[in-house]
Amino acid sequence: MVVTLDRPWGKSRSKSVWVQNREERVTSRLKQYWRPLADLFPLTGIGLILTAFSVCGWLVWVDGSHDFVVRSSIIAIVTVMCVCILTTVIGTLFIRQSVRFETQALAGQWETNQSHKTGFRARRLPYWPLIQIDVSWSDLSQAQPRLVKDGRYWQEHAQTVGRGRMTQIVRRITVKDIFGFSAMTLKHRQVASIVISPSKAILSLVPELRQAEGDGSSHPLGEPVGDYIEMRRYAPGDPQRFILWKAFARSRKLLVRTPERAIAPRPNAAAFFVSGPNDEETASLARTVLEQGLLGEDLIFGATGTVGPIRQRAKALDAIVESAHHRHRDGRDLAQFLATIDPARRNHCVLFLPSQDGAWRDHVTAAIVQLPRPPLVLIAVDGPAVQAQSSKRTRLFDDVVATERLRRLPSLYDHVANTGSRVQIIHKSEQRIMTGTDLTALRSI
Secondary structure, eight states, X not given: OHHHHHHHHHHHHXXXXXXXXXXXXXXXXXXXXXXXXXXXXXXXXXXXXXXXXXXXXXXXXXXTSOOHHHHHHHHHHHHHHHHHHHHHHHHHHHHHHHHTTXXXXXXXXXXXXXXXXXXXXXXXXXXXXXXXXXXXXXXXXXXXXXXXXXXXXXXXXXXXXXXXXXXXXXXXXXXXXXXXXXXXXXXXXEEEEEEEEOOOOOOOOHHHHXXXXXXXXXXTTSOEEEEEEEEEEOOTTOOGGGBOHHHHHHXXXXXXXXXXXXXXXXXXXXXXXXXXXXXXXXXXXXXXXXXXXXXXXXXXXXXXXOOSOBOOHHHHHHHHHHGGGGGGGTTTHHHHHHXXXXXXXXXXXXXXXXXXXXXXXXXXXXXXXXXXXXXXXXXXXXXXXXXXXXXXXXXXXXXXXXHHXXXXXXXXXXXHHXXXXXXXXXXXXXXXXXXXXXXXXXXXX
């Protein structure tokens, strides 16, 4: 009975998967051949509707009648559409000739939340008021272009929004009329070698990170670089401001304060960056921690998409950039990273997590509960924050997207904190750590 029931189910399942894959292949092929034809077809959706309306109106109301109003209206619509189509076609040919030599490779080191010139430009059409030009990129997850007037040309500027690497830029240049009746799209490819790094966060997290490190120990032969908490007898030449006058009043002995002899505390924490949705702020925080050397010289770092621990700071920064292309792994690399490091390092772990919940949460939670000691979890957010104006009133966000994302932040905080982890939520633009009052205000939205 079991065998006879399983085999048909397995066949039907494999057949459905095969059919699904075949449908995806057919759809991709149709898009491959249909998209270029649609780009060169001069009429838009509104243009097709007006064309169909004009044809039907001519056949139904005009043919064989003397309705001069309908006839004049249809002739006017057709004339305007013909002029729009003609100007769009001529403008497309003109723009194509203008951008055909814009093929110079683009290279550079960019950062997020910055505007950069790409070097791409197109001729303006100031004497053709019916023509508009728009430029878009096929991949808008890392940068968003806009055109700026520069004399007789349109100069392209790119606003970076996400980290990653760009090997080519595929532009879609759309030439359309101001009424939206006609439009034609050109495709332009440009070779690129651009590395977009996360922006640097202006925030110091030394006290918070040192709680996740091993304890520093004093050393009698260490350098006197600590606080002035040691005492010794006064010697000629000692500054008088270090004399303990209260001790002199009690014991009639001159004592001076001297710095503690200690070795600098050496961090021994292992850090891992988990990429996921809305992780750009946390990536900026991770970059700041690495560049300030808060994880020490003996670096143990990992990120989504990397194999094994990383010990060089430059490679760790590159791993943060590359992790943007591995968000689909959903934090599965964390368990592998923890299995490859020294067991002593697992007692002091620092995790950088995205600010939006996702499929990564279950994999990260499963890895956290296996640690001998709960880690320090750092989550960075940005945007307008909620501040209590009174005991009964709270100011809402102006940005609806930021409101919805931060509204779900307390549930993510509670889930991670239930694992025993010490969670710190850092507000990037306000350069502070969000408190329990902030979370309470977010829960009330």
